[in-house]
Amino acid sequence: LARRSFLTTAFSPGICLAQSIIVLGACLVLVNYRNAVLRDYVLILRNPFSSAVAVASTLSAIYLAIASCAAMTREKEEGTMYVLFTGPVNAVSFVLGSFVAQILTHVLILTVLGTSFWLISLMTGFLLPLGIVASMAYVLIATSGMIALGVLVAAAVGKTRAAILVLLLSIFAVLILQGGDSLLYRPSFQEADSQFLVVGRTFHTLNSIVKWVSPFSYLVDGLDALFIRRGMDVALNLVSSILFSTVSLVLAVRTLAAKGVLPS
Amino acid sequence: VNVGTRCICVATLLFAQWFSLCDEVGSQEIERTPEVVYIGSVFDGTQYISILSPAAFDTLYLLADAEHAITLKQTLVYFWETTGEYKADWEGQNQLLKGRLEIRRRDDLVYTADLVEKVLVRQRGERLIQEILFGEEAIARYQAFTEDIRRYRTEYERYSQAEQQYRTELWDRYEHPEQYRDADPLVEPSPPDPVGEYVTEPVLAYRVHLPPAQYRMQVVDEEGNTIPGSEKALKVFSYRREGLSYVVYTDHRWTDQGVSREAEDVIYVGEADALFLQPFRQVEFYADDYVNLREPQRMHDKLDYWVWIDVRPVWEGNLRLWRNGVEMERVEYRPFLVEQVPGKTLGYRIIDIPEGEASVSTSFYAFKVDLTDQVPDTIRLSDAGGEIAGSARSIRPIAPRNPLLMVSPAIIVLLTGGLLVCVRRRSTRG
Numbered sequence: 001l002a003r004r005s006f007l008t009t010a011f012s013p014g015i016c017l018a019q020s021i022i023v024l025g026a027c028l029v030l031v032n033y034r035n036a037v038l039r040d041y042v043l044i045l046r047n048p049f050s051s052a053v054a055v056a057s058t059l060s061a062i063y064l065a066i067a068s069c070a071a072m073t074r075e076k077e078e079g080t081m082y083v084l085f086t087g088p089v090n091a092v093s094f095v096l097g098s099f100v101a102q103i104l105t106h107v108l109i110l111t112v113l114g115t116s117f118w119l120i121s122l123m124t125g126f127l128l129p130l131g132i133v134a135s136m137a138y139v140l141i142a143t144s145g146m147i148a149l150g151v152l153v154a155a156a157v158g159k160t161r162a163a164i165l166v167l168l169l170s171i172f173a174v175l176i177l178q179g180g181d182s183l184l185y186r187p188s189f190q191e192a193d194s195q196f197l198v199v200g201r202t203f204h205t206l207n208s209i210v211k212w213v214s215p216f217s218y219l220v221d222g223l224d225a226l227f228i229r230r231g232m233d234v235a236l237n238l239v240s241s242i243l244f245s246t247v248s249l250v251l252a253v254r255t256l257a258a259k260g261v262l263p264s
Numbered sequence: 265v266n267v268g269t270r271c272i273c274v275a276t277l278l279f280a281q282w283f284s285l286c287d288e289v290g291s292q293e294i295e296r297t298p299e300v301v302y303i304g305s306v307f308d309g310t311q312y313i314s315i316l317s318p319a320a321f322d323t324l325y326l327l328a329d330a331e332h333a334i335t336l337k338q339t340l341v342y343f344w345e346t347t348g349e350y351k352a353d354w355e356g357q358n359q360l361l362k363g364r365l366e367i368r369r370r371d372d373l374v375y376t377a378d379l380v381e382k383v384l385v386r387q388r389g390e391r392l393i394q395e396i397l398f399g400e401e402a403i404a405r406y407q408a409f410t411e412d413i414r415r416y417r418t419e420y421e422r423y424s425q426a427e428q429q430y431r432t433e434l435w436d437r438y439e440h441p442e443q444y445r446d447a448d449p450l451v452e453p454s455p456p457d458p459v460g461e462y463v464t465e466p467v468l469a470y471r472v473h474l475p476p477a478q479y480r481m482q483v484v485d486e487e488g489n490t491i492p493g494s495e496k497a498l499k500v501f502s503y504r505r506e507g508l509s510y511v512v513y514t515d516h517r518w519t520d521q522g523v524s525r526e527a528e529d530v531i532y533v534g535e536a537d538a539l540f541l542q543p544f545r546q547v548e549f550y551a552d553d554y555v556n557l558r559e560p561q562r563m564h565d566k567l568d569y570w571v572w573i574d575v576r577p578v579w580e581g582n583l584r585l586w587r588n589g590v591e592m593e594r595v596e597y598r599p600f601l602v603e604q605v606p607g608k609t610l611g612y613r614i615i616d617i618p619e620g621e622a623s624v625s626t627s628f629y630a631f632k633v634d635l636t637d638q639v640p641d642t643i644r645l646s647d648a649g650g651e652i653a654g655s656a657r658s659i660r661p662i663a664p665r666n667p668l669l670m671v672s673p674a675i676i677v678l679l680t681g682g683l684l685v686c687v688r689r690r691s692t693r694g
Binding site: 011012013015016017019020021023024027028030031033034035037038039040041042043044045046047048112115116119120123124125126127129201 | 512513514516517520522523524526528529530531532533534535536539565658660661662663664665667669670671672673674675677678681682684685688689
């Protein structure tokens with residue numbers, strides 16, 4: 001089931017376009033660094049690819065959540081899910097199959113991304129550190145939460161458009177909270193007296209609550225922790241992501257079993 | 265009188281009333297409250313800064329294993345809204361509260377100090393060096409400084425007279441050259457060397473030097489009673505890690521500088537001809553403690569991160585330049601002069617000052633890495649004891665490729681993916 005679903009995704013125009021957008025996003029970050037070096041004559045960076053990985057992982061997480069959601073709801077809407085369930089397929093195998101297929105898609109995305117980084121490293125002279133492999137491994141595991149969320153929303157909503165809308169709204173809300181928190185809440189040396197302190201605090205409080213249950217936060221915060229080498233935070237986000245995936249998949253199985261496989 | 269005119273009159277009266285009220289509020293005097301405050305000269309890792317800790321703030325932050333001077337005073341305190349901080353009206357009241365400083369850890373008395381004279385000494389010159397002295401040493405240094413100042417004034421007075429005499433004679437020679445045809449050439453007198461350091465006037469203070477811990481402090485009077493308002497928590501903290509940082513300049517953009525703090529940092533260079541590196545010994549502090557030390561009246565949220573602070577320039581030893589595992593060159597810490605390029609091009613020109621000619625005109629000292637011939641891939645700083653730990657950095661030149669070439673992987677992915685989709689569809693249809 002996973003193989004079938006993976007091959008369908010891997011040879012679709014959607015993944016082709018998404019993959020090139022993801023690589024383009026990462027490339028633009030590196031172009032920006034290259035421009036900065038040439039403009040300022042000198043730039044000190046620990047790993048220019050870390051920001052590129054962060055951008056690429058954010059884009060790929062959004063794409064994979066939508067793809068997993070759409071793939072599952074389409075199966076239901078087109079009636080293929082019903083046909084599959086007449087064979088040796090049940091809710092558990094179907095949900096797991098959809099999940100594993102997207103994980104394999106992610107491996108494909110990361111492989112292409114890694115190759116692109118290597119090419120850019122050769123072209124420009126930016127040092128590609130071995131730590132990038134660890135970052136990508138982390139991204140692979142942490143993004144599983146987003147895929148599981150997509151599967152859960154698909155199982156709960158059932159219809160493609162509605163499910164994608166719910167998913168996008170959730171991601172958008174989390175992004176706004178994270179953006180507001182990072183932009184307006186910065187009690188640093190210089191900005192401690194910012195007039196946006198009250199608004200910033202509100203964003204910070206809401207984001208602190210959402211962080212505990214947001215797979216997107218596990219991905220972003222974990223990557224940040226990885227770049228500044230805070231092992232405990234990386235482990236915490238990794239465990240949270242795995243737990244979130246497990247809980248979401250269990251809920252998706254139960255929801256699918258309860259709602260049935262017939263198109264509504 | 266029509267309604268419009270009445271409205272204008274009423275509005276004018278209301279505006280005048282509001283304006284007078286504003287004026288009244290504006291002219292209200294700021295309330296000053298008599299308070300016991302701690303003031304001090306505390307070391308922040310780089311220099312001595314002055315602090316004021318009023319009663320509203322119950323904790324004082326100090327660096328561990330460093331000399332600090334604090335004093336308890338009775339003064340008038342007011343809140344200055346413009347800067348959002350409490351200030352002291354020293355002209356209104358400035359009373360030193362004499363006694364003995366007692367510092368306890370849990371309930372054990374671990375440190376006591378009596379009031380002693382304190383001075384701050386600042387060395388003159390490019391390399392800022394500050395020190396704090398206490399007791400007889402402080403008085404002796406201050407006396408030596410005043411003596412140096414007196415001597416300098418006397419020498420300067422003598423120099424002024426000689427200078428005046430020189431100018432008069434110069435003018436005379438200009439007007440009557442025939443009288444001086446066989447005279448020796450005039451020698452312009454040179455000014456005396458300025459005093460090499462500045463020493464502040466001695467004031468009474470408690471000398472504090474403690475290891476890192478959480479303490480309570482108070483000042484007791486001659487009868488052993490605690491002076492009201494002198495009780496405060498004292499957090500003495502140290503750094504977590506130490507390392508070596510580099511401030512990096514290029515010859516083209518003198519005003520922009522980069523800082524490399526970790527050994528994993530890579531210095532990427534564009535089309536620069538030379539890099540100028542200034543190494544500093546750096547230490548890493550918990551940001552909340554460090555900011556509270558520098559700003560004892562901070563009223564904002566906890567700063568839960570760590571910050572590197574440059575504490576001392578490192579000018580000893582050589583910077584060793586390596587390429588492909590082979591040492592290319594060793595460079596020394598040298599003086600440079602920065603000149604603004606005239607004309608349309610603007611920018612700066614950094615000029616080498618020959619050995620032994622460093623003077624007041626020196627703009628900065630640094631290690632120069634020449635990039636015109638071969639770019640080294642690694643730099644390491646070493647002194648008499650060998651390579652300084654954490655001093656290695658990678659340098660990589662960035663090729664000025666067309667940015668379109670850099671986004672080519674995305675185009676390749678799109679084309680390859682499209683091709684695969686077409687092939688797959690054709691084979692599926694077949």
